Amino acid sequence: MDAIRLPAERRFAAELAALRANDTAPRPEGWQLSPRAVHTFVVGSDGVELAYKEGRKKHQIAISQKVFGHDVLVQRSITTLASDRALLLIGEPGTAKSYLSEHLAAAVSGDSLLAIQGTAGLTDDQIKYAWNYAMLLAEGPSERALVPAPLYRGMREGSIVRFEEITRAPHEVQDTLLQALSEKVLLVPELSGEASVVLAKPGFNLIATANTRDRGVNEMSAALKRRFHFETVPPLDDPELEARIVRTQVEERLQGSPAQGMEMPDDVLELLVTTFHELRQGKTTDGTQLGRPGAAMSTAEAVSVGLHSTLHAAFFGEGSVDPEHVAMQLAGTAAKADADDRKALRDYFEVAVKPRAAQGIGLWQAYYAARHLVD
Numbered sequence: 533m534d535a536i537r538l539p540a541e542r543r544f545a546a547e548l549a550a551l552r553a554n555d556t557a558p559r560p561e562g563w564q565l566s567p568r569a570v571h572t573f574v575v576g577s578d579g580v581e582l583a584y585k586e587g588r589k590k591h592q593i594a595i596s597q598k599v600f601g602h603d604v605l606v607q608r609s610i611t612t613l614a615s616d617r618a619l620l621l622i623g624e625p626g627t628a629k630s631y632l633s634e635h636l637a638a639a640v641s642g643d644s645l646l647a648i649q650g651t652a653g654l655t656d657d658q659i660k661y662a663w664n665y666a667m668l669l670a671e672g673p674s675e676r677a678l679v680p681a682p683l684y685r686g687m688r689e690g691s692i693v694r695f696e697e698i699t700r701a702p703h704e705v706q707d708t709l710l711q712a713l714s715e716k717v718l719l720v721p722e723l724s725g726e727a728s729v730v731l732a733k734p735g736f737n738l739i740a741t742a743n744t745r746d747r748g749v750n751e752m753s754a755a756l757k758r759r760f761h762f763e764t765v766p767p768l769d770d771p772e773l774e775a776r777i778v779r780t781q782v783e784e785r786l787q788g789s790p791a792q793g794m795e796m797p798d799d800v801l802e803l804l805v806t807t808f809h810e811l812r813q814g815k816t817t818d819g820t821q822l823g824r825p826g827a828a829m830s831t832a833e834a835v836s837v838g839l840h841s842t843l844h845a846a847f848f849g850e851g852s853v854d855p856e857h858v859a860m861q862l863a864g865t866a867a868k869a870d871a872d873d874r875k876a877l878r879d880y881f882e883v884a885v886k887p888r889a890a891q892g893i894g895l896w897q898a899y900y901a902a903r904h905l906v907d
Contacts, residue, residue, distance in 0.1 A: 539645055540598075540638035546586075547573060548639065550593050553584035560614045562690040562735020563640050567610045570639040574599050574606050574632070598635050599628060600777050601768055606632070609739075612761040613640060613692065618713050618738040620698070623765035626830025629741040632765065633694050636739060641691040646682040650697035654705050659683045660718060673722040683709075687718050690733030695740040699749050706756055713738065713759040745828070767812060768831050775805045781835040782842060791846035796838055796853045799895050804841070804858050807880070808834040811866060816884045823876035825866045833865045840864075855895045859902035866906075877906050 541548065548565075551573055557566035565573065576597030583592050599606060612619045613636065621629040637644040648659055657663075661684045667677040686693035698706065712718050716732035740760065752760075768774045779801060786792050796804075808831075810816050814824040827833075841857035849857065866877045881903040888896035 550582040550584040620760040625828040626832030637692040650701035687732040690735030698740040825873040855899035856902040
């Protein structure tokens with residue numbers, strides 16, 4: 533089946549099969565892999581290939597690295613999911629919180645699609661259960677008429693449930709989680725007998741995410757916070773590692789496109805990553821202070837600029853990504869919020885790019901010459 537993007541459990545089905553075939557460590561009840569194997573799935577096997585069978589055929593595969601630079605954080609997150617507390621990943625937008633959440637759920641439960649998207653319009657029935665109203669009118673409340681939502685299914689099946697942007701959900705919806713997380717019970721008062729109570733099976737837990745910029749939208753109650761273990765996912769502070777991620781992610785997203793196989797030259801990639809790193813830090817690598825844009829200068833946004841630059845070069849250029857393509861795509865990322873952000877970007881070219889261009893360093897001269905494109 534063709535799809536723009538497959539869920540992690542299907543995209544990396546071969547890796548998960550290899551890990552299951554080689555996993556000899558103890559597994560928490562309800563988990564498809566041991567904590568050690570879950571960790572390997574997320575951070576990779578460092579090139580070591582694992583053997584597994586598919587039918588009668590034998591295969592070998594190395595486990596790819598999905599999350600970079602946060603090994604201990606990943607270990608703590610896995611440990612939390614094996615406990616009786618839920619996991620809350622917080623941080624700046626674009627720091628791979630949702631990406632980590634998806635891959636943890638895929639490795640633990642084999643299903644990353646039990647997901648709730650926090651919005652101002654979210655209601656209880658979108659979390660717990662709803663009703664098939666035609667059947668409800670015909671035969672009254674019954675298990676056949678009940679339409680399970682992610683929380684109901686996660687508890688019944690013993691699976692990880694993901695709650696994206698939990699602080700954007702209304703307080704009354706957040707409070708729906710209290711009983712499920714503390715007592716591992718979900719009540720269905722419309723039904724009678726055993727059907728009126730869903731007891732969570734082993735393997736059930738919840739991974740929520742929240743942006744630090746949105747934490748004040750619908751601040752979580754103290755009672756709900758106590759049900760979570762908080763993990764802060766920081767922005768990457770290593771330009772070399774960030775460059776590796778940008779290259780890997782851009783190549784992955786180009787798969788199946790007319791630009792498949794195109795690569796961003798190392799010196800152009802350096803321009804892109806250095807720009808994001810310095811604007812995020814609010815200073816250049818030599819310590820010169822910079823205006824910091826209000827927009828999130830995250831690694832995810834750097835990947836977006838890299839992808840758009842490569843596609844633009846493929847569609848409208850000469851087939852090679854140049855500094856002009858990067859400058860052209862920057863404004864859509866760094867100047868989203870207001871005119872002040874655009875000014876911060878223009879100032880960056882004068883304060884950080886111009887001196888390097890004057891010294892003839894790398895491609896900085898061509899980058900500075902393209903500064904008008906940020907407008």
